[in-house]
Amino acid sequence: MTRRRFLTVLASLALAGPAMAEDAGSIRVSGPAVAETLPLLAMDRAGALPGVARHVTFTPWNSPDQLRAMIATAGVDAAIMTTASACTLANKGVPAAVVALFSSPVWLVSPHASLSRLSGLDGQEILLPFGPGEMPDLLLRALAGQAGLRFTPRHAGNALEAVNLLLLGKGSCALLSEPAATLAVSRASAQARPGALVPAKQLDIRDAWREVFPAHPELAQGALAAVGPLVRDAALRGALRTAYGQAAKWVAEHPREAAGMASEGFPALGSQAADGVLPGADIRLVSGPAGSEAARFFLGLLHDMSPASIGGRLPGPDFFEVGA
Incomplete structure (x- = not known):
């Protein structure tokens, strides 16, 4: 599904349909073949999110078009994507909130x-x-x-x-x-x-x-974003953010186990291991006001360059929920 087709579908599709994470009893997550996806695989392996009766199920995405199709058909509740993509979703009427930001090499x-x-x-x-x-x-x-x-x-x-x-x-x-x-x-x-x-x-x-950009030295262009009905549940969003942070810490401390897990659950990611370790597994999360400010600065640059690249306008005050 191309970006243009995706935006057309969003104009006529209500995503708060029957395929809701609350009804399904699980939170469906997705990510591409990058290191930041490893915590999602670990969360899938672990089962239920801490403190809530919801399991995590992981499905990979291999192209932005595939991710857009998953979102347009309410097939995913949270995904690794860019801050610009998440902002575009929110501006086009899809409930979206960023629950984690990355500063990735x-x-x-x-x-x-x-x-x-x-x-x-x-x-x-x-x-x-x-x-x-x-x-x-x-x-x-x-x-x-x-x-x-x-x-x-x-x-x-x-x-x-x-x-x-x-x-x-x-x-x-x-x-x-x-x-x-x-x-x-x-x-x-x-x-x-x-x-x-x-x-x-x-x-x-x-x-x-x-x-x-010495006045804005942090580059925070990647995100884990909740989409659709999940955005309406503050407790689930918080549990997702906490679980991702804990899983990222586990991945950094157990790089070989994480690479083996990727080889089993996401071969396209696991195949990129070098000497049994996936480079980039020491994921750097950018939290709190500093993270939100860094991401807003980046989105502002994109808006100045091409407003359409972020869906037309900068996100509202509740868009980033990346902790204190």
């Missing part, structure tokens, strides 16, 4: 050392997971625009496709989250001929962000 992966500085981006073609208007595209455009740099985007279907294009020599730089960034480097090293240039993690976009 996002790497420029390239064999060229010039990409270890943001200025090296200028004039380059960059492989970006997903299509135009999705978060990798928006994030890099916001950062490059503020720095006065220009690049040419080349869009791939997902992160693993971008990795494969990079390894096949059909691109010289890719913007990748973990664990895809480490996967690209490890596979390139294993396949490299003696003396050949090998892709490396040249620049963490979070470092470039702090350089370009």
